[in-house]
Amino acid sequence: xxxxxxxxxxxxxxxxxxxxxxxxxxxxxxxxxxxxxxxxxxxxxxxxxxxxxxxxxxxxxxxxxxxxxxxxxxxxxxxxxxxxxxxxxxxxxxxxxxxxxxxxxxxxxxxxxxxxxxxxxxxxxxxxxxxxxxxxxxxxxxxxxxxxxxxxxxxxxxxxxxxxxxxxxxxxxxxxxxxxxxxxxxxxxxxxxxxxxxxxxxxxxxxxxxxxxxxxxxxxxxxxxxxxxxxxxxxxxxxxxxxxxxxxxxxxxxxxxxxxxxxxxxxxxxxxxxxxxxxxxxxxxxxxxxxxxxxxxxxxxxxxxxxxxxxxxxx
Ligand SMILES: Nc1ncnc2c1ncn2[C@@H]1O[C@H](COP(=O)(O)OP(=O)(O)OP(=O)(O)O)[C@@H](O)[C@H]1O
Ligand SMILES: [Mg+2]
Numbered sequence: 001x002x003x004x005x006x007x008x009x010x011x012x013x014x015x016x017x018x019x020x021x022x023x024x025x026x027x028x029x030x031x032x033x034x035x036x037x038x039x040x041x042x043x044x045x046x047x048x049x050x051x052x053x054x055x056x057x058x059x060x061x062x063x064x065x066x067x068x069x070x071x072x073x074x075x076x077x078x079x080x081x082x083x084x085x086x087x088x089x090x091x092x093x094x095x096x097x098x099x100x101x102x103x104x105x106x107x108x109x110x111x112x113x114x115x116x117x118x119x120x121x122x123x124x125x126x127x128x129x130x131x132x133x134x135x136x137x138x139x140x141x142x143x144x145x146x147x148x149x150x151x152x153x154x155x156x157x158x159x160x161x162x163x164x165x166x167x168x169x170x171x172x173x174x175x176x177x178x179x180x181x182x183x184x185x186x187x188x189x190x191x192x193x194x195x196x197x198x199x200x201x202x203x204x205x206x207x208x209x210x211x212x213x214x215x216x217x218x219x220x221x222x223x224x225x226x227x228x229x230x231x232x233x234x235x236x237x238x239x240x241x242x243x244x245x246x247x248x249x250x251x252x253x254x255x256x257x258x259x260x261x262x263x264x265x266x267x268x269x270x271x272x273x274x275x276x277x278x279x280x281x282x283x284x285x286x287x288x289x290x291x292x293x294x295x296x297x298x299x300x301x302x303x304x305x306x307x308x309x310x311x312x313x314x315x
Contacts, residue, residue, distance in 0.1 A: 046198075256283060
């Protein structure tokens with residue numbers, strides 16, 4: 001079978017892993033399509049790294065099945081390992097080696113032939129924007145630069161899938177943006193990416209589909225719109241007026257034909273912000289209501305996460 005026709009790149013079914021009494025991963029199932037960036041979003045200890053370690057054969061599951069491009073990870077681990085590149089949560093580089101020597105070391109572990117490896121290292125260093133620093137020792141690199149070399153090390157055997165476990169922790173905003181660009185470029189080249197993080201804005205920017213994790217379970221999964229529906233979080237706009245009377249409020253309500261909640265000079269309207277906002281403002285203007293302030297309450301992942309788990313994602 002031509003593997004490029006296979007839609008599901010990763011299928012995880014009823015996966016469980018415990019450490020003594022801790023159910024780190026508790027009966028989890030999800031699928032990841034070829035070519036997508038899939039986000040695993042959850043707080044500290046949710047089980048994200050454990051899932052990455054199970055999918056990359058570093059850990060063995062207690063129960064459940066993992067298929068990588070239809071290969072069972074337990075029966076065909078060699079094929080699976082070739083398909084996967086792993087960017088671990090902890091940076092694993094030799095400080096006393098140069099960047100290029102670190103990459104030669106990692107490439108030789110994957111048995112990439114020397115000549116191919118040399119060319120690949122060059123291309124990857126250019127991709128991550130560190131080609132001109134290639135001969136500098138890792139100990140002279142910033143945290144963000146080390147993270148980028150960590151990503152490069154995972155790409156040397158040309159994997160079709162990249163697991164990235166919190167790749168932006170401890171990096172400056174400039175390196176973070178560079179890492180996002182690298183991910184977008186790799187994805188455009190067809191690489192399937194699994195991205196773990198507890199930063200919602202990263203998932204919102206990068207991931208087409210998301211699994212929200214908490215305490216070893218997937219609480220909800222889908223696109224952001226699907227998650228919003230599951231969580232019942234509504235978008236709204238809050239408008240504060242200079243002055244609004246009871247009569248004006250009633251008129252506004254009948255014109256808008258949307259239920260509005262009022263407290264003092266403020267109203268809150270649940271609506272599709274992108275679609276409805278300009279119409280709401282125009283009706284207010286026509287009614288001679290002077291707007292003092294407008295606040296958007298978007299149904300972002302933060303609100304969705306809170307509604308699904310009862311917790312703030314950030315500690
Ligand atoms: N090797 C281990 N031995 C014992 N317990 C472990 C081990 N690895 C993970 N755990 C426990 O399993 C749970 C899930 O940990 P995991 O590292 O998968 O979480 P995480 O979502 O990656 O968290 P973080 O955002 O902090 O990286 C935690 O309670 C953790 O303490
Ligand atoms: Mg982790």
